[in-house]
Amino acid sequence: MTAMSTVEETATSPDDVASARGRFRPLRWLFVLVLVVLLAQLVVFLVGNDRFQWDVVAKYLFEKSVMAGLGTTVLLAVAAMVLGSLAGGVVAAMQLSGFGPARWVATLWVGLFRGIPPLVQLIFWFNLAYLLPKLSLGIPFGPVFGTWDANTVITPLTAAVIGLSLVESAYLAEIFRAGVSSVDPGQRDAARAMGYPPGQTLLRIVLPQAMRVIIPPAGSQFINVLKGTALVSVIAMSDLLHAVQVIYNRTYEIVPMLLVACFWYLVVVTLLTAGQRRLERRFSRGHLPVAPRRNR
């Protein structure tokens, strides 16, 4: 009897949790308060401090030389990423190979180009002519097809592309290797068991699954190389940073010109991040969508 009456009671009872409000969270209120104060301070700082010279920022934002510099920066980043991916893919394959000498070469490659600071590598490639005054193409110890003067071949552009690509290839090789290793070995077994030849096993079955693991760090790496292109300003390559430096060396408006550069770096990085998210979604097909974690 008592049990029954309890059941009836809860149906209309004020204890029904469906009408309950969330937990009281004082720290969250405090956090919001602090955030609002800090934001207000930031706005006052940005608007009230006329040394930012926002009018100068606006004036040079779409300046021709700045646009050209931005173009060079993007071009360098894309070239380094494409060439770095190709070389990185080969190096990763060598690292995963069952053939000892291939593994050793790959390990050495990664150790070398990941181990030396990119700035040092750039200056080194730019000065290659000191070591090798003449560059020749031909069969080793055999006939030579052509010879060029290293000083004409190694321009700031080629030095920058070579240097950045090599650094990229080392990092990407590690990312690719980790991605391929992350795929369940049963997947390779199944592909082979179904008669897929080696190339299709890799391209159709293993790589699409590895991409889920590869894309987030590869996207970060692309962002890194984009920012890394700022290093080439030291070898007089007219990238985005170099373009604004040329202007502020003349006008002494250092802070506003750096803001111009920051603006464009952030624009490109934001676009890249959006692209990376899209790719991630594409390759997560078949892996149940994980809803964003949210506590109430």
Added chain:
Amino acid sequence: MTEPVLRISEVRKEFGPVTALAGVSLDVREGETVVVIGPSGSGKSTLVRCAHQLESIDGGAMYLDGELLGHRRSPGGLRALNERRIAAQRRRMSMVFQQFNLFPQFTVLRNVTDAAIRVHGRDRSTVEQEARELLERIGLAGREDHYPRQLSGGQQQRVAIARAVLVRPRVMLFDEPTSALDPELVDEVLAVLRTLAAAGTTMVVVTHEMAFAREVADRCVFMEAGRIVEEGPPGELFAHPRTDRLRAFLSRHLSEKEGVS
């Protein structure tokens, strides 16, 4: 007597210091269902993995319809085939794994048809038609556009079997197809295996399901420590084991599985 579809002759396999197969010979004839039983670590799985060339063998020889597997005869002796040629040989057999190993990025229909279309070069619409009919027969109608992770283990394993059937293999190999399943899902997979056996599919099944072995096998093979210890028709083998090892194995497995039911 006609030539066996799959001939395994004195095959040896070592993993480092461990001998997994110590000279195993087994002939599988057209339409025959061979069930391989034995304790864990006896080499059953290694045997089917070697037969499908997922592992290389260290000695002996294997033939599919009389063709030497994995090597070619050359004037200087035997030469290992390259991976492309081995893939071509694998296309005439198929295999079902303990862990299903469906491709997670493909839908059910794509999992079942992809190899038949891409690898065997068969016509897409014919293959898809055949796949839909097969999926319906094994109780998976309406699941064509699901992804493997949205299915139960038993459903995934049935998809894996459909995938292995659709490439029209000369012989199907099953590596403990029900060992990764929850007990209540085992029967739905065994039912599909029974249908295949009844339809005259040539198959080798490694399993721990004794009732299934007794019911479906044309021939039962008992392995222990990398060797075939006894083989014969399951009724005879189960009723009159000749060796103490099979007797011990049977008493362990029949009591716990069938004593209850």
